[in-house]
Amino acid sequence: MIEQTLHTGWTMRRAGEQEWLPASVPGSVYGDLLSNGRMEDPFWKDNEDKALSLMEYDYEYVTQFDCPEEIRESDRVLLHFDGLDTIADVYLNGEHLGNAYSMHRIWEYDVKEKVRPAGNELRVVLHSPTKFIRQAFQECRTLGNDDTLEGFVHIRKAHYMFGWDWGAHLPDAGIFRPVTLLGIDRGRIDNVLILQEHERVPEADSDAAIAALGNRSVSGVVLKLQVTEETAGITDGVPKLMDVTGGRLFCGCGQHMSYTVEITAPDGTKSVTENSPSEIRIEHPRLWWPNGYGAQDLYTVKVILYSDGREIDSWEKRIGLRTMAMRRRKDEWGECFAHEVNGVAVFAMGGDYIPEDNLLGRVTPETTAKLLKKARFANYNAIRVWGGGYYPSDWFYDLCDEMGLMVWQDFMFACAVYELTPAFEANIRQEFIENVKRIRHHASLGLWCGNNEMEQFVFEKNSWLTKASEVRDYFLMFERIIPEIVHTYDPQAFYWPASPSSGGCLDEPNDPNRGDVHYWAVWHGNRPFSEYRKYFFRYASEFGFQAFPSLKTIETFTDDPEDYNAFSYICEKHQRQYGANGKIMGYMQQTYKYPSDFDTFIYASQLLQADAIRYGVEHFRRNRGRCMGAIYWQLNDCWPVVSWSSVDYAGRLKALHYYARRFFAPVLLSCEEQGMMSAEANMNREHFEFEKSIRLNVANETMQEAQVTVRWALRNPKAEILEGGEETLSVPALTSVWLDKVLYPQAELRTNYVSYEMEMDGQIVSDGTVNFSYPKYFCYENPQLSCEIAGDEITVTAQAYAKSVEIRNEEDNLVLSDNFFDMNAGTKTVKILEGNTEGIRLRSVYDIR
Known part of the structure; x- marks a missing residue:
């Protein structure tokens, strides 16, 4: 061709x-x-x-x-x-x-x-x-x-x-x-379907065994190829196809059609199989794994089509040798719902992806690569393509293959009902076929999902329904037409009817004990962050909290100081959920002192967002096995706006993105504290009593056992240690392990806090702090933050306890190895990954005043 x-x-x-x-x-x-x-x-x-x-x-x-x-x-x-x-x-x-x-x-x-x-x-x-x-x-x-x-x-x-x-x-x-x-001469390849059969060794009989064996858990992979060739023009926009698998078929003009297959392994070794093979065996396969579980090895498969010995077309794609399914098994809590890759249940960690821009011409392989690199920077292993946009370009999936990001792929339907006329059905059927064939070979494709929020909101809550036929059309579209097409064109893929869903048929689509959940009581429901701890979702595919973008990003849509106010006309024009800026202020009242200027308000809003999502994700990871997915809403923006994103439209990282880098870390130490934030009580009541305690947990989302030492300490505002503890423990692969609860009834509510850290292989790999009071009530001392810059490193010094230390430059475009971190008195060194150090400024929660 x-x-x-x-x-x-x-x-x-x-x-x-x-x-x-x-x-x-x-x-x-x-x-x-x-x-x-x-x-x-x-x-x-x-x-x-x-x-x-x-x-x-x-x-x-x-x-x-x-x-x-x-x-x-x-x-x-x-x-x-x-x-x-x-x-x-x-x-x-x-x-x-x-x-x-x-x-x-x-x-x-x-x-x-x-x-x-x-x-x-x-x-x-x-x-x-x-x-x-x-x-x-x-x-x-x-x-x-x-x-x-x-x-x-x-x-x-x-x-x-x-x-x-x-x-x-x-x-x-x-x-x-x-x-x-x-x-086109004689014909062309329409597409190639590659099915995989993995020959698992007998001893690979559990997640732990597979984790220990790694790639050795599979002795060989058989690729089964189905090659279809277009032979006779187009009718109503649809090509007529012929299966040439086996090499003994003839096109309409009588020529013999055949193909060869070239496979290039990750190490560059190439093999060629002639005579139209329907099966090819790969010995000692190098498997594809999600980010954090192993390498993202990819094989290049090239199919060359011949007519009477003359090359007429070729098809070349990269694939990963892997199995990808959803584990759904009855258990003591209901039914599990987890990505199962190469036989291992994976805890999905990531964000929801929306289109990158309102102006589609601005979306390029370069812009997508920058965004997805930021996702991997935050330790994502999964990304959900939301159903209200469009099917991304091929380069998006190529990048997800390379970065180990499992793709939850919605079909493009969201928050509505649809009239299934014959013309509409014919149109969407062809849409489904084309996109399934285009995307199906990607190693990163985790599942196909019918729609966003239609089962839950349209039918459970009777939103938008105007006639009974819309219910019928829903079932035809999402529980008959799409699954039939997926089964036909991508038979090894998993199909899920909606997000959220418990499996379809309007059977409690947001059930916390089955399937996936969209949880919005925190934010839409105005519930406190600690509300997350009441639930043990099997897979949270949407939950979020808004924050303002950087002031430098706001300056891209206004230069008028009059607009630098949360309730100005322009700020609310760039806030598309009516009243949401007031909601941010409501949560801010619960948590921080009133900010004295707009820039400080932005900083405080970002800390609220980061802590809200941290509360949820850390809780979900502490309950690994029961919960197996935390996909927060949302990764990115399509224009400069106040939103739920962790990366704003200009590409600047909000505090949430740095928090995500920590709470999605492969090995995470987190703390379930009890204090004012979890008490939900009126402090002016006569009997305002609550427990002051911590319970630490280590979540190990890797394929190796982790040997760690955990330390904790009760401190005063100067960060002086009042009392502490230490424990060394082994955390098996793919588990989370609780330490014993530690009670601090003697802790002073406003002047004591707890620090914790985890050491592994001689390095501190996870740490943090918790307060027993609301942050606004804690008696911080001025940490007198300062820093020194040497090459690509910044060393920050604090003279006292400093919460959520932010390092930023004049343009607010620094990307650092860590930011918005807690410090005990002392020093912390971070690496500069992007940006310059002109106009470096530091602040912490002490400065919200």
């Missing part, structure tokens, strides 16, 4: 206007208008409203190209679009080729008889998405998320573009993925 990219020479205009503007393909309408000075920055102040109005128009894109003879003389010539967003008409040399109506699909048009040697004109007309959904809503008033524009459910376009409780109303449009001209 011969390919010609069509990415140069594009121009665009608003339909009906005379002037054509330079355009980028791949790219988007907003991106091109912005680069040509025809719109203001949609993220600046309240320009979102102006940008939204621009989507009331249609836009035209045009380019000219020549078609080389080798393509024209091919048996077939196809015009191929990897992504059109969304309602589009495509013309070649003035002739209408067809229309597109889903950004989640590939669109191809046969142009063999239409393409010229030179001077071809390709024109794409992108129609107004806002007009489309408005008209569709008038015809069928199907409901969805209140934060979005009405009618968004009727268009197969990323839902978040129409607004969310963290997202703007910015429904961009464009040719957002590559455009190619394809010359």
Whole structure:
């Protein structure tokens, strides 16, 4: 197959206007208008409203190209679009080729008889998405998320573009993925399905045994290949396929079709198997493991298709040798729900991923790599692709393969109901088939999930339902159509009907004892952080807490000091959950003194967020085995906004991200303290009594036993030790171990705190502190923070107890090996990973005043 990219020479205009503007393909309408000075920055102040109005128009894109003879003389010539967003008409040399109506699909048009040697004109007309959904809503008033524009459910376009409780109303449009001209002789490979059979050694009969054996737990892997080849054109956008596995099939023109398979091992060793093998055995396999459990070894598989001995096409992908399933077994608490990789139950640690930008042209392999590197920096081993966006580009999954991030992949449905007309069903069926075939070979693919929050909110709480047929359509879509397609096209993958769910059939979809849970009593329910400790979810796939982004990020959308106030018009315009800034203030009142300036308020908000999620994750990890997943909401933003993210839109790390690096550490020491934060009592009551105690726990999420020494101490504000303890213990692989409770009835509520640390292999690998009082009541002494910089290291000195020490530079873009950490009096040294040291500043909770 011969390919010609069509990415140069594009121009665009608003339909009906005379002037054509330079355009980028791949790219988007907003991106091109912005680069040509025809719109203001949609993220600046309240320009979102102006940008939204621009989507009331249609836009035209045009380019000219020549078609080389080798393509024209091919048996077939196809015009191929990897992504059109969304309602589009495509013309070649003035002739209408067809229309597109889903950004989640590939669109191809046969142009063999239409393409010229030179001077071809390709024109794409992108129609107004806002007009489309408005008209569709008038015809069928199907409901969805209140934060979005009405009618968004009727268009197969990323839902978040129409607004969310963290997202703007910015429904961009464009040719957002590559455009190619394809010359096909005789046939082409449609796709290759690779199934794996792992031959496990007899002694690999438990998690512990497999952990001890590692890769030696599998003696060999048999790859079973199913190769499909497209033979006879396209009907209604769908190729006609033929299975060529076995090498004895013939295409419509009578030629014999066969293929060879080349496999390149991680060490570069290559093997070639000819004569269309249906099975290939790999001896002494190097398995793929999630981050923290082993190496991310990848094998390259190349399938070369021949017709009568002549190479006509090839397919090349990287795969990981691994098994990936969900462990669901009845136990004393209900039913477990855990990723099982190579036979080992893995505790999932990570965040929910939303689209990276409202302007799709800005999302590149480089931007995605920067974000996912930050995820791995925080010790993620999993990431959930949320169902209100779009299926990420191939590079996203490539990076997850390389970084060991298991992908929970939602299909693109969220917080709504859908009208399953015959046309809609045909459209989404093809969407599912294409994306399952595109993504299924990735080692990182953990599971397929039907939708986000529809089972729970639509049916358990009767949200958005207007007629009985919507219930029927839900079951058809998510419990019949999608699972059938997954079973057909990715038969070894696990399918889950919704998130959260207990397995479908409207059977208590947010049951804490089965399946996955979205837990929002902390935040939406205004419950205290300690509320997490009342629950032992089997897998928490959503829970979160908001914080403001860095002041430097806020300066990217306003330069007016009047806006630097949580309740200003602009700050609330960049806060999409109505009243949420007040919610942050409510939690702040419970925890910290009133901040005296906006920058300190931002710092305090980030500490609230970080502690809220820490309370949850540490509790879940202490109960490993019962709980097997902690995926917090959310990793990233798509524009500069106050949100639940731990990495803001500008890429700056909030305090939560550093906390995540610690609470997702492979071996974690955490403390379940009892004190004011867990008492939930009115301190002015006559009998305001509560226990003052600590109970330490070591969670070992590695494949090796950990030999550790744990120390703890009761201290005063100067960080002087009043009394302490120490214990050395062995923590088996893939377990958590409790130490005995230590009571401190004599502790002074406002002037005593407890520090704890864990040493392993001569290094302190985990530490922290807890207070028995609310932080706002603790009598901190001024720690008189100072620092010295030597090369790529910063050494901080504290003269007294310092809580949540922040190190930042002038641009607030430092990335350090640790930050927002607790200090006893003394020094701590961290490494500079990114950024410079100009204008270094330090602060701690003492400075929230």
